[in-house]
Amino acid sequence: MRIGELAERAGTTARTLRYYESRGLLPARRAVNGYRTYDESDLRLLRQIRTLQDFGFDLEETRPFVECLRAGHPAGDSCPASLAVYRRKLAELDGLIDQLQSVRAQVGAQLAQAEAARADVMRATAPPPRCELTVPTAQDITEQDPMNEGERT
Amino acid sequence: MRIGELAERAGTTARTLRYYESRGLLPARRAVNGYRTYDESDLRLLRQIRTLQDFGFDLEETRPFVECLRAGHPAGDSCPASLAVYRRKLAELDGLIDQLQSVRAQVGAQLAQAEAARADVMRATAPPPRCELTVPTAQDITEQDPMNEGERT
DNA sequence: GTAATCCTTGACGCCGACGTCAAGGCAAGG
DNA sequence: CCTTGCCTTGACGTCGGCGTCAAGGATTAC
Secondary structure: OOHHHHHHHOOOOHHHHHHHHHOOOOOOEEOOOOOEEOOHHHHHHHHHHHHHHHOOOOHHHHHHHHHHHHOOOOOOOOOHHHHHHHHHHHHHHHHHHHHHHHHHHHHHHHHHHHHHHHHHHHHHHOOOOOOOOOOOOHHHHHHHOHHHHHHHO | OOHHHHHHHOOOOHHHHHHHHHOOOOOOEEOOOOOEEOOHHHHHHHHHHHHHHHOOOOHHHHHHHHHHHHOOOOOOOOOHHHHHHHHHHHHHHHHHHHHHHHHHHHHHHHHHHHHHHHHHHHHHHOOOOOOOOOOOOHHHHHHHOHHHHHHHO
Protein backbone atom coordinates (compact mmCIF):
# COMPACT_ATOMS: atom_id res chain seq x y z
CA MET A 1 0.00 0.00 0.00
CA ARG A 2 1.32 3.43 -0.92
CA ILE A 3 0.94 6.70 0.93
CA GLY A 4 -2.14 7.94 -0.88
CA GLU A 5 -4.11 4.80 -0.22
CA LEU A 6 -3.12 4.64 3.44
CA ALA A 7 -4.05 8.27 3.90
CA GLU A 8 -7.43 7.77 2.34
CA ARG A 9 -8.15 4.63 4.35
CA ALA A 10 -7.36 6.50 7.53
CA GLY A 11 -9.29 9.58 6.51
CA THR A 12 -6.30 11.86 6.38
CA THR A 13 -3.77 13.19 3.87
CA ALA A 14 -0.41 12.11 2.51
CA ARG A 15 1.09 15.32 3.89
CA THR A 16 0.05 14.28 7.36
CA LEU A 17 1.69 10.87 7.02
CA ARG A 18 4.94 12.46 5.86
CA TYR A 19 4.73 14.76 8.83
CA TYR A 20 4.31 11.85 11.22
CA GLU A 21 7.26 10.14 9.62
CA SER A 22 9.35 13.28 9.99
CA ARG A 23 8.50 13.17 13.69
CA GLY A 24 9.60 9.56 13.86
CA LEU A 25 6.12 8.43 14.70
CA LEU A 26 5.26 6.42 11.63
CA PRO A 27 8.36 5.35 9.66
CA ALA A 28 7.80 3.76 6.27
CA ARG A 29 9.51 1.04 4.29
CA ARG A 30 10.53 2.02 0.78
CA ALA A 31 9.86 0.34 -2.53
CA VAL A 32 12.67 0.10 -5.11
CA ASN A 33 11.50 3.27 -6.77
CA GLY A 34 11.66 5.17 -3.50
CA TYR A 35 7.92 5.17 -2.85
CA ARG A 36 6.82 4.73 0.74
CA THR A 37 5.23 1.36 1.41
CA TYR A 38 2.81 0.50 4.20
CA ASP A 39 0.89 -2.53 5.39
CA GLU A 40 -2.14 -3.21 7.54
CA SER A 41 -0.25 -2.84 10.79
CA ASP A 42 0.69 0.68 9.78
CA LEU A 43 -2.97 1.38 9.28
CA ARG A 44 -3.62 0.26 12.84
CA LEU A 45 -0.87 2.52 14.16
CA LEU A 46 -2.22 5.41 12.16
CA ARG A 47 -5.75 4.86 13.38
CA GLN A 48 -4.47 4.85 16.95
CA ILE A 49 -2.79 8.17 16.37
CA ARG A 50 -5.83 9.69 14.71
CA THR A 51 -8.17 8.58 17.46
CA LEU A 52 -6.04 10.18 20.12
CA GLN A 53 -5.59 13.30 18.03
CA ASP A 54 -9.35 13.57 17.77
CA PHE A 55 -9.45 13.46 21.56
CA GLY A 56 -7.13 16.44 21.59
CA PHE A 57 -3.93 14.59 22.45
CA ASP A 58 -0.71 16.20 21.30
CA LEU A 59 1.24 14.18 18.77
CA GLU A 60 3.94 13.49 21.33
CA GLU A 61 1.34 12.09 23.67
CA THR A 62 0.40 9.47 21.12
CA ARG A 63 3.92 8.12 20.95
CA PRO A 64 3.66 5.69 23.88
CA PHE A 65 0.55 4.19 22.34
CA VAL A 66 2.21 3.72 18.98
CA GLU A 67 5.32 2.20 20.49
CA CYS A 68 3.14 -0.09 22.56
CA LEU A 69 1.41 -1.38 19.46
CA ARG A 70 4.69 -1.80 17.63
CA ALA A 71 6.03 -3.77 20.58
CA GLY A 72 3.38 -6.34 19.73
CA HIS A 73 0.83 -5.56 22.39
CA PRO A 74 -2.81 -6.13 21.50
CA ALA A 75 -3.79 -2.50 22.06
CA GLY A 76 -2.02 0.83 22.18
CA ASP A 77 -3.08 1.34 25.76
CA SER A 78 -1.80 -2.03 26.99
CA CYS A 79 1.35 -0.43 28.33
CA PRO A 80 1.98 1.50 31.56
CA ALA A 81 3.31 4.51 29.68
CA SER A 82 0.04 4.81 27.79
CA LEU A 83 -1.97 4.56 30.98
CA ALA A 84 0.14 7.32 32.45
CA VAL A 85 -0.72 9.52 29.49
CA TYR A 86 -4.41 8.75 29.98
CA ARG A 87 -4.17 9.81 33.60
CA ARG A 88 -2.29 12.99 32.86
CA LYS A 89 -4.84 13.81 30.21
CA LEU A 90 -7.73 13.22 32.54
CA ALA A 91 -6.23 15.56 35.09
CA GLU A 92 -5.60 18.13 32.38
CA LEU A 93 -9.15 17.83 31.11
CA ASP A 94 -10.57 18.17 34.60
CA GLY A 95 -8.57 21.31 35.18
CA LEU A 96 -9.58 22.75 31.85
CA ILE A 97 -13.23 21.96 32.35
CA ASP A 98 -13.21 23.55 35.79
CA GLN A 99 -11.58 26.62 34.37
CA LEU A 100 -14.05 26.91 31.53
CA GLN A 101 -16.98 26.45 33.86
CA SER A 102 -15.63 29.19 36.07
CA VAL A 103 -15.26 31.50 33.09
CA ARG A 104 -18.71 30.56 31.88
CA ALA A 105 -20.18 31.49 35.23
CA GLN A 106 -18.39 34.82 35.30
CA VAL A 107 -19.35 35.72 31.76
CA GLY A 108 -22.91 34.68 32.45
CA ALA A 109 -22.98 36.91 35.52
CA GLN A 110 -21.56 39.81 33.55
CA LEU A 111 -24.17 39.38 30.89
CA ALA A 112 -26.98 39.26 33.41
CA GLN A 113 -25.71 42.35 35.17
CA ALA A 114 -25.21 44.26 31.93
CA GLU A 115 -28.68 43.35 30.76
CA ALA A 116 -30.16 44.52 34.04
CA ALA A 117 -28.25 47.78 33.81
CA ARG A 118 -29.48 48.32 30.28
CA ALA A 119 -33.04 47.71 31.37
CA ASP A 120 -32.62 50.38 34.06
CA VAL A 121 -31.29 52.86 31.56
CA MET A 122 -34.16 52.17 29.22
CA ARG A 123 -36.66 52.87 31.96
CA ALA A 124 -34.92 56.11 32.93
CA THR A 125 -34.46 57.31 29.35
CA ALA A 126 -37.60 56.36 27.49
CA PRO A 127 -41.05 57.50 28.61
CA PRO A 128 -42.86 54.80 30.61
CA PRO A 129 -43.90 52.36 27.91
CA ARG A 130 -47.38 50.96 27.59
CA CYS A 131 -48.05 47.32 27.22
CA GLU A 132 -49.32 47.76 23.66
CA LEU A 133 -47.36 48.37 20.52
CA THR A 134 -47.08 51.98 19.40
CA VAL A 135 -47.96 51.09 15.84
CA PRO A 136 -51.73 50.58 15.62
CA THR A 137 -52.80 47.17 14.43
CA ALA A 138 -55.96 46.14 12.65
CA GLN A 139 -57.23 45.18 16.07
CA ASP A 140 -56.67 48.74 17.40
CA ILE A 141 -58.56 50.21 14.48
CA THR A 142 -61.41 47.80 14.94
CA GLU A 143 -61.72 48.77 18.60
CA GLN A 144 -61.92 52.44 17.67
CA ASP A 145 -64.44 51.80 14.92
CA PRO A 146 -67.73 53.57 15.70
CA MET A 147 -69.54 50.63 14.10
CA ASN A 148 -68.72 48.57 17.18
CA GLU A 149 -69.78 51.09 19.78
CA GLY A 150 -73.34 50.06 19.70
CA GLU A 151 -72.35 46.56 20.73
CA ARG A 152 -70.33 47.76 23.72
CA THR A 153 -72.85 50.23 25.00
CA MET B 1 1.69 58.63 31.41
CA ARG B 2 4.06 56.82 29.06
CA ILE B 3 3.90 53.32 27.72
CA GLY B 4 6.03 51.65 30.38
CA GLU B 5 4.01 53.01 33.24
CA LEU B 6 0.69 52.15 31.65
CA ALA B 7 1.89 48.65 30.95
CA GLU B 8 3.01 48.16 34.51
CA ARG B 9 -0.20 49.55 35.97
CA ALA B 10 -2.18 47.14 33.84
CA GLY B 11 0.10 44.22 34.58
CA THR B 12 1.29 43.77 31.04
CA THR B 13 4.16 44.86 28.77
CA ALA B 14 4.92 47.76 26.49
CA ARG B 15 5.16 45.31 23.61
CA THR B 16 1.59 44.29 24.21
CA LEU B 17 0.37 47.88 24.13
CA ARG B 18 2.16 48.53 20.86
CA TYR B 19 0.57 45.41 19.51
CA TYR B 20 -2.90 46.59 20.54
CA GLU B 21 -2.20 49.91 18.90
CA SER B 22 -1.10 48.19 15.71
CA ARG B 23 -4.44 46.42 15.73
CA GLY B 24 -6.22 49.75 16.13
CA LEU B 25 -7.52 48.76 19.51
CA LEU B 26 -5.69 51.22 21.73
CA PRO B 27 -4.37 54.21 19.76
CA ALA B 28 -2.08 56.60 21.62
CA ARG B 29 -1.52 60.33 21.55
CA ARG B 30 2.05 61.39 21.01
CA ALA B 31 4.22 63.74 22.97
CA VAL B 32 6.47 66.23 21.12
CA ASN B 33 9.36 63.82 21.28
CA GLY B 34 7.31 61.09 19.69
CA TYR B 35 6.68 59.14 22.89
CA ARG B 36 3.25 57.59 23.29
CA THR B 37 1.12 59.32 25.90
CA TYR B 38 -1.78 57.80 27.80
CA ASP B 39 -4.24 58.93 30.46
CA GLU B 40 -6.48 57.26 33.00
CA SER B 41 -9.19 56.52 30.45
CA ASP B 42 -6.68 54.51 28.45
CA LEU B 43 -5.97 52.52 31.56
CA ARG B 44 -9.67 51.71 31.81
CA LEU B 45 -9.78 50.60 28.20
CA LEU B 46 -6.72 48.49 28.70
CA ARG B 47 -8.12 46.87 31.82
CA GLN B 48 -11.28 46.03 29.94
CA ILE B 49 -9.24 44.36 27.23
CA ARG B 50 -7.11 42.43 29.71
CA THR B 51 -10.10 41.20 31.68
CA LEU B 52 -11.72 39.80 28.56
CA GLN B 53 -8.44 38.32 27.38
CA ASP B 54 -8.14 36.54 30.71
CA PHE B 55 -11.57 35.09 30.04
CA GLY B 56 -10.24 33.72 26.79
CA PHE B 57 -11.79 36.29 24.46
CA ASP B 58 -9.99 36.89 21.19
CA LEU B 59 -8.63 40.38 20.77
CA GLU B 60 -11.20 41.11 18.09
CA GLU B 61 -13.94 40.15 20.46
CA THR B 62 -12.86 42.85 22.88
CA ARG B 63 -13.26 45.56 20.27
CA PRO B 64 -16.97 46.22 20.84
CA PHE B 65 -16.32 46.67 24.56
CA VAL B 66 -13.51 49.11 23.95
CA GLU B 67 -15.51 51.11 21.44
CA CYS B 68 -18.40 51.15 23.85
CA LEU B 69 -16.25 52.66 26.57
CA ARG B 70 -14.75 55.18 24.18
CA ALA B 71 -18.25 56.18 23.13
CA GLY B 72 -18.70 57.41 26.70
CA HIS B 73 -20.75 54.58 28.12
CA PRO B 74 -20.24 53.78 31.79
CA ALA B 75 -19.12 50.22 31.12
CA GLY B 76 -17.70 48.28 28.20
CA ASP B 77 -20.70 45.99 28.20
CA SER B 78 -23.29 48.77 28.14
CA CYS B 79 -23.74 48.36 24.40
CA PRO B 80 -25.73 45.81 22.42
CA ALA B 81 -22.71 44.73 20.41
CA SER B 82 -20.92 43.79 23.63
CA LEU B 83 -23.89 41.82 24.87
CA ALA B 84 -23.96 39.98 21.57
CA VAL B 85 -20.33 39.01 22.10
CA TYR B 86 -21.14 37.79 25.60
CA ARG B 87 -23.90 35.61 24.22
CA ARG B 88 -21.78 34.19 21.44
CA LYS B 89 -19.09 33.45 23.95
CA LEU B 90 -21.46 31.71 26.29
CA ALA B 91 -22.67 29.48 23.48
CA GLU B 92 -19.11 28.80 22.47
CA LEU B 93 -18.13 27.94 26.04
CA ASP B 94 -21.12 25.65 26.44
CA GLY B 95 -20.20 23.81 23.29
CA LEU B 96 -16.60 23.52 24.31
CA ILE B 97 -17.43 22.32 27.79
CA ASP B 98 -19.80 19.69 26.43
CA GLN B 99 -17.13 18.54 24.04
CA LEU B 100 -14.48 18.32 26.73
CA GLN B 101 -16.80 16.45 29.04
CA SER B 102 -17.54 13.99 26.29
CA VAL B 103 -13.84 13.49 25.67
CA ARG B 104 -13.21 13.17 29.37
CA ALA B 105 -15.82 10.44 29.61
CA GLN B 106 -14.38 8.55 26.67
CA VAL B 107 -10.81 8.80 27.91
CA GLY B 108 -11.95 7.75 31.36
CA ALA B 109 -13.69 4.74 29.89
CA GLN B 110 -10.62 3.82 27.87
CA LEU B 111 -8.46 4.05 30.95
CA ALA B 112 -10.80 1.87 32.98
CA GLN B 113 -10.99 -0.71 30.24
CA ALA B 114 -7.24 -0.75 29.72
CA GLU B 115 -6.63 -1.10 33.43
CA ALA B 116 -9.06 -3.99 33.60
CA ALA B 117 -7.38 -5.66 30.64
CA ARG B 118 -4.00 -5.26 32.26
CA ALA B 119 -5.28 -6.78 35.48
CA ASP B 120 -6.47 -9.80 33.49
CA VAL B 121 -3.12 -10.20 31.85
CA MET B 122 -1.37 -9.99 35.19
CA ARG B 123 -3.51 -12.75 36.59
CA ALA B 124 -2.89 -14.95 33.57
CA THR B 125 0.84 -14.29 33.42
CA ALA B 126 2.10 -14.08 36.98
CA PRO B 127 1.58 -16.90 39.52
CA PRO B 128 -1.36 -16.23 41.83
CA PRO B 129 0.00 -13.56 44.17
CA ARG B 130 -0.32 -13.69 47.93
CA CYS B 131 -1.62 -10.81 49.92
CA GLU B 132 1.75 -10.15 51.52
CA LEU B 133 4.76 -8.51 49.98
CA THR B 134 7.40 -10.84 48.59
CA VAL B 135 10.21 -8.83 50.13
CA PRO B 136 10.34 -9.45 53.89
CA THR B 137 9.98 -6.35 56.03
CA ALA B 138 11.32 -5.62 59.48
CA GLN B 139 7.91 -6.67 60.70
CA ASP B 140 8.22 -10.07 59.00
CA ILE B 141 11.59 -10.64 60.56
CA THR B 142 10.37 -9.67 63.98
CA GLU B 143 7.52 -12.15 63.73
CA GLN B 144 9.97 -14.89 62.86
CA ASP B 145 12.37 -13.87 65.61
CA PRO B 146 12.67 -16.67 68.21
CA MET B 147 13.17 -13.99 70.86
CA ASN B 148 9.54 -13.01 70.59
CA GLU B 149 8.11 -16.47 70.69
CA GLY B 150 8.00 -16.58 74.41
CA GLU B 151 5.81 -13.47 74.52
CA ARG B 152 3.34 -14.85 71.97
CA THR B 153 3.06 -18.23 73.59
C1' DG C 1 30.00 64.68 30.12
C1' DT C 2 28.38 60.28 30.40
C1' DA C 3 26.11 56.36 31.99
C1' DA C 4 21.72 54.36 32.79
C1' DT C 5 17.14 54.08 31.63
C1' DC C 6 13.59 55.14 29.15
C1' DC C 7 11.55 55.43 24.40
C1' DT C 8 11.18 54.64 18.98
C1' DT C 9 10.53 51.49 14.62
C1' DG C 10 11.45 47.25 12.21
C1' DA C 11 11.83 42.69 11.83
C1' DC C 12 12.36 37.92 12.92
C1' DG C 13 11.07 33.93 16.28
C1' DC C 14 7.76 30.91 18.50
C1' DC C 15 4.32 27.05 18.75
C1' DG C 16 1.64 22.74 16.42
C1' DA C 17 -0.05 20.36 12.85
C1' DC C 18 -0.20 20.45 9.03
C1' DG C 19 -1.63 23.19 3.84
C1' DT C 20 0.20 24.44 -0.34
C1' DC C 21 3.27 25.27 -4.00
C1' DA C 22 7.45 24.09 -6.87
C1' DA C 23 10.17 21.14 -9.64
C1' DG C 24 10.88 16.92 -10.98
C1' DG C 25 10.73 11.31 -11.12
C1' DC C 26 8.12 6.89 -12.22
C1' DA C 27 4.43 3.93 -14.18
C1' DA C 28 0.67 2.81 -17.20
C1' DG C 29 -2.77 3.51 -20.93
C1' DG C 30 -3.68 4.89 -25.66
C1' DC D 1 5.58 9.52 -27.61
C1' DC D 2 2.47 11.88 -24.69
C1' DT D 3 -0.65 12.47 -21.12
C1' DT D 4 -2.36 11.45 -16.62
C1' DG D 5 -1.81 10.55 -12.03
C1' DC D 6 0.65 9.00 -8.63
C1' DC D 7 4.97 9.75 -6.05
C1' DT D 8 9.49 12.35 -4.27
C1' DT D 9 11.99 16.27 -1.47
C1' DG D 10 12.24 21.01 -0.07
C1' DA D 11 10.60 24.99 1.55
C1' DC D 12 7.52 28.60 2.73
C1' DG D 13 2.68 29.95 4.72
C1' DT D 14 -0.95 29.76 8.36
C1' DC D 15 -2.90 31.48 12.93
C1' DG D 16 -2.67 34.66 17.63
C1' DG D 17 -0.49 37.12 20.71
C1' DC D 18 2.91 38.50 21.69
C1' DG D 19 8.75 37.78 23.01
C1' DT D 20 13.08 39.24 21.75
C1' DC D 21 16.69 41.42 19.47
C1' DA D 22 18.82 45.38 16.84
C1' DA D 23 20.03 50.07 16.13
C1' DG D 24 19.38 54.36 17.43
C1' DG D 25 17.07 58.82 19.79
C1' DA D 26 15.45 61.15 24.32
C1' DT D 27 15.59 61.91 29.24
C1' DT D 28 17.13 61.65 33.68
C1' DA D 29 20.67 60.85 37.38
C1' DC D 30 25.01 61.87 38.93
